Amino acid sequence: MTRWVHSGTGESGLDVPVDTNGNGNGGEGPYPENEGALPIHTKQIGLWAFLATATMLFAGFSSAYIARRAGADWQPIRMPPILWFNTVILIASSVTMEIARRQLKRWATEALQRWLLITAGLGLVFLIGQYIAWRQLQAQGIYLPTNPHSSFFYLLTAVHALHLFGGLVALIVVFLRARRGVYTPYHPGVGLAATYWHFVDIVWIYLFGLLFYLG
Amino acid sequence: MAQHNHHTEPQSFIRKYVFSMDHKVIAKQYYITAIFMAIVAGLLAMLIRIQLAWPQLGQTWLAKLLPAGFDLQTGLMKPEFYPMLFTMHGTLMVFFVLSTAPVSGFGNFLIPLQIGARDMAFPFLNMLSYWTFFIGCIVILSSFFVEGGAAAAGWTAYPPLSALREAIPGSGLGQTLWIIGMVFFIASFTMGGLNFVTTVLNLRTRGMSMMRLPLTTWALFCVAILGLLSFPALTAGAIMLLFDRHLGTSFFLPQGLYIGGHVVEIQQGLTTQGGSPLLWQHLFWFLGHPEVYILMLPAMGITSDIITVFSRKPIFSYKSMVYAIWAISVLSFLVWGHHMFVSGMSPYLGMAFATFTLLIAVPSAIKVFNWLTTLWRARIRFTTPMLFALGIVSLFISGGLSGLWLGQPPIDIQMHDTYFVVGHFHLIMAGAALFGVFAGTYYWFPKMFGRMMNETLGKIHFWLTFITYYSTFFPMYYLGMGGMMRRIYDPTQYDFLKPLQPLNVWISISAFVLGAAQFIFLFNFFWSMFRGKKADRNPWRANTLEWTTESPAPHGNWDGPVPAVYRGPYEYSVPGAPDDHIPQHLEPEKVGVEVHA
Numbered sequence: 001m002t003r004w005v006h007s008g009t010g011e012s013g014l015d016v017p018v019d020t021n022g023n024g025n026g027g028e029g030p031y032p033e034n035e036g037a038l039p040i041h042t043k044q045i046g047l048w049a050f051l052a053t054a055t056m057l058f059a060g061f062s063s064a065y066i067a068r069r070a071g072a073d074w075q076p077i078r079m080p081p082i083l084w085f086n087t088v089i090l091i092a093s094s095v096t097m098e099i100a101r102r103q104l105k106r107w108a109t110e111a112l113q114r115w116l117l118i119t120a121g122l123g124l125v126f127l128i129g130q131y132i133a134w135r136q137l138q139a140q141g142i143y144l145p146t147n148p149h150s151s152f153f154y155l156l157t158a159v160h161a162l163h164l165f166g167g168l169v170a171l172i173v174v175f176l177r178a179r180r181g182v183y184t185p186y187h188p189g190v191g192l193a194a195t196y197w198h199f200v201d202i203v204w205i206y207l208f209g210l211l212f213y214l215g
Numbered sequence: 216m217a218q219h220n221h222h223t224e225p226q227s228f229i230r231k232y233v234f235s236m237d238h239k240v241i242a243k244q245y246y247i248t249a250i251f252m253a254i255v256a257g258l259l260a261m262l263i264r265i266q267l268a269w270p271q272l273g274q275t276w277l278a279k280l281l282p283a284g285f286d287l288q289t290g291l292m293k294p295e296f297y298p299m300l301f302t303m304h305g306t307l308m309v310f311f312v313l314s315t316a317p318v319s320g321f322g323n324f325l326i327p328l329q330i331g332a333r334d335m336a337f338p339f340l341n342m343l344s345y346w347t348f349f350i351g352c353i354v355i356l357s358s359f360f361v362e363g364g365a366a367a368a369g370w371t372a373y374p375p376l377s378a379l380r381e382a383i384p385g386s387g388l389g390q391t392l393w394i395i396g397m398v399f400f401i402a403s404f405t406m407g408g409l410n411f412v413t414t415v416l417n418l419r420t421r422g423m424s425m426m427r428l429p430l431t432t433w434a435l436f437c438v439a440i441l442g443l444l445s446f447p448a449l450t451a452g453a454i455m456l457l458f459d460r461h462l463g464t465s466f467f468l469p470q471g472l473y474i475g476g477h478v479v480e481i482q483q484g485l486t487t488q489g490g491s492p493l494l495w496q497h498l499f500w501f502l503g504h505p506e507v508y509i510l511m512l513p514a515m516g517i518t519s520d521i522i523t524v525f526s527r528k529p530i531f532s533y534k535s536m537v538y539a540i541w542a543i544s545v546l547s548f549l550v551w552g553h554h555m556f557v558s559g560m561s562p563y564l565g566m567a568f569a570t571f572t573l574l575i576a577v578p579s580a581i582k583v584f585n586w587l588t589t590l591w592r593a594r595i596r597f598t599t600p601m602l603f604a605l606g607i608v609s610l611f612i613s614g615g616l617s618g619l620w621l622g623q624p625p626i627d628i629q630m631h632d633t634y635f636v637v638g639h640f641h642l643i644m645a646g647a648a649l650f651g652v653f654a655g656t657y658y659w660f661p662k663m664f665g666r667m668m669n670e671t672l673g674k675i676h677f678w679l680t681f682i683t684y685y686s687t688f689f690p691m692y693y694l695g696m697g698g699m700m701r702r703i704y705d706p707t708q709y710d711f712l713k714p715l716q717p718l719n720v721w722i723s724i725s726a727f728v729l730g731a732a733q734f735i736f737l738f739n740f741f742w743s744m745f746r747g748k749k750a751d752r753n754p755w756r757a758n759t760l761e762w763t764t765e766s767p768a769p770h771g772n773w774d775g776p777v778p779a780v781y782r783g784p785y786e787y788s789v790p791g792a793p794d795d796h797i798p799q800h801l802e803p804e805k806v807g808v809e810v811h812a
Contacts, residue, residue: 037416037417037418037419037423038416038417040417042336042413042417042418043337045336045412045413045416045417046336046337046409046410046412046413049408049409049412049413049443050405050409052443052444053405053408053409053443053444053446053447054447056443056444056445056447056448057447057450057451059447059448060447060448060450060451060452060498060501061451063448063497063498064451064452064455064466064494064498067491067494067497068466068490068491068494071488071491072488073488073489144458144462144463144464145462145463145464145465148465148466148490151458151464151465151466155454155455155458155464159454
């Protein structure tokens with residue numbers, strides 16, 4: 001299997017795609033010889049492109065929120081206090097995810113699995129917490145159509161929860177693959193899951209601020 | 216390497232042709248599906264033209280064919296059927312034909328071949344993308360067969376028509392299916408976009424720097440970015456619209472709507488005073504305007520590639536072509552408000568949108584002048600793909616200039632929602648994209664199917680299409696200036712429109728010829744697939760990498776190693792060179808002349 005590295009065909013270094021990381025970029029796809037025009041893993045580029053489009057989705061909702069907020073009938077709902085707990089849990093899960101990722105860097109595959117499970121568990125606690133927040137609001141008689149702010153609250157938390165659920169599924173897949181011993185420090189899988197997990201974490205912090213602390 | 220390819224090629228029929236992960240098979244699946252959708256959408260347009268030319272003439276034969284849309288006794292079209300026709304014609308054409316064929320069709324086919332990759336970065340995602348699109352097609356077509364009929368709120372789906380289920384017949388299940396079909400389409404287009412961006416960034420072959428990419432690939436790369444960043448706004452809007460329709464929210468539904476003889480009451484006990492239909496318009500057009508460049512940029516890239524090959528000259532100023540694509544892409548995000556000048560907006564905001572709109576004319580004009588200067592004093596070969604490419608340049612000018620009119624609020628307030636707008640976007644967006652598909656098909660057909668399309672039929676197809684395209688859509692400018700409304704069901708109901716009625720008859724006849732001429736293309740396409748003259752590797756003597764492999768390209772694209780690249784894609788008629796073109800992959804020592812590229 002040919003994999004090309006430094007070759008002197010271009011005028012400048014930029015002209016010549018170079019397989020700089022030398023290990024991760026090949027190996028997986030059916031045609032590894034092409035991969036690696038940039039020194040970033042192909043899947044990592046794909047993930048960043050996905051995060052860009054997901055960011056635009058939340059930007060779309062945000063702009064609608066900010067525009068609707070200017071209406072005369074805007075009455076913010078009281079924040080269910082459990083959201084603070086949920087936020088702390090989610091931030092903690094980002095920390096444990098980062099620990100997991102670093103365990104892999106030093107080949108500690110047992111610890112990797114442990115920390116992945118802890119992260120997934122915290123993610124699950126967050127989802128349950130969000131559900132409890134919904135139930136608490138419903139107990140106060142605040143439903144989806146009640147007022148514009150409640151509509152946005154349910155909508156944004158639901159869309160975020162769906163994204164987080166996707167991350168949870170990814171974490172479980174990564175965990176199962178880790179148990180099968182798939183991952184080496186050069187394998188991108190854990191890093192991809194971590195990037196996505198941090199993304200849903202940051203989106204939540206942003207939404208939390210937007211919904212309850214904007215202005 | 217040859218061995219390696221044959222090992223990975225799936226052998227079963229299902230894996231090879233149905234659930235294929237080969238980018239070329241997926242491209243053809245997209246392309247053929249788009250042709251089918253084009254036939255449906257084209258027939259809808261024919262029904263529209265029958266109605267506009269002879270609104271009072273009963274069409275009993277049509278009533279028998281389409282009992283849902285016509286009165287069986289009189290043979291007249293039902294008024295509620297007409298908005299379904301233009302809604303579905305627009306939706307199918309914009310998304311399921313003219314976004315799909317050039318971007319998902321040619322994009323999937325060309326990107327790996329032009330950059331020297333063996334496939335897309337994520338072949339499985341690519342397959343998933345097609346089948347998601349396929350479900351979207353079925354969902355949106357099925358809306359014709361549900362109670363109340365297909366969506367009828369226009370391709371822009373403005374609320375309250377689209378948000379209130381009881382508004383008009385098409386606002387029922389048909390509109391829900393429209394939204395769901397669009398969500399499938401967006402999901403599919405997003406998967407494709409991720410693949411395009413990643414593939415172009417990371418799977419280029421040795422020596423293929425970004426500034427050596429063929430302009431078609433450049434355009435498709437920018438289109439993928441546009442899609443990834445603009446479609447989510449429509450996704451957000453579509454989700455909110457579904458909530459409004461089915462979960463009782465009022466994101467877009469204003470208070471005090473008067474429909475069907477009574478005021479629509481907002482549910483008791485809510486503290487909302489109703490939502491804003493304008494919000495939808497902003498979200499829709501934040502997608503909607505980049506979307507027209509998603510249609511047009513591939514055509515512009517294809518034009519650049521074809522014009523150079525058949526002029527045997529380098530493209531005039533490759534760099535400015537690339538920068539123009541970027542400028543158009545960036546500016547396309549800043550002009551959505553020009554679709555909303557009459558919706559009520561601060562004049563200062565309107566001025567900003569008008570300024571950005573006029574600014575887009577600058578990169579667009581750069582592209583036109585670069586094409587013209589490429590053609591200047593060239594020994595032009597008038598092949599069918601070249602004729603269609605020249606057609607794009609022509610349509611781009613005659614359709615684009617009226618965009619400068621419409622971009623001015625004072626003129627737009629007069630012209631808004633008239634046939635002037637219909638003429639404008641059919642000439643530029645629809646026309647350029649459609650001609651781009653034709654040009655690309657005639658040009659890359661040998662690489663797709665290993666055979667040439669028939670040139671004589673191709674030229675007849677071109678001239679019929681070109682002439683009738685103009686005679687159909689150019690007179691619409693006059694209709695619009697005469698005040699004919701965009702979504703009108705029966706122009707003869709208005710005294711001031713009666714003098715324009717002969718023009719409507721003319722347009723309809725011309726549209727029928729235009730529609731009929733496409734069957735020449737369809738015949739040529741399918742006939743040539745099996746009976747066309749066998750094509751060699753490089754029938755047009757072009758420089759780009761897709762012409763270095765066999766026709767049709769095998770699984771894995773190259774039987775041997777992937778070629779490396781030594782220069783830009785447009786080295787034609789280099790002074791002193793033994794041949795009039797120097798392919799990108801030719802080793803410098805074999806060129807026979809010093810090339811600075």
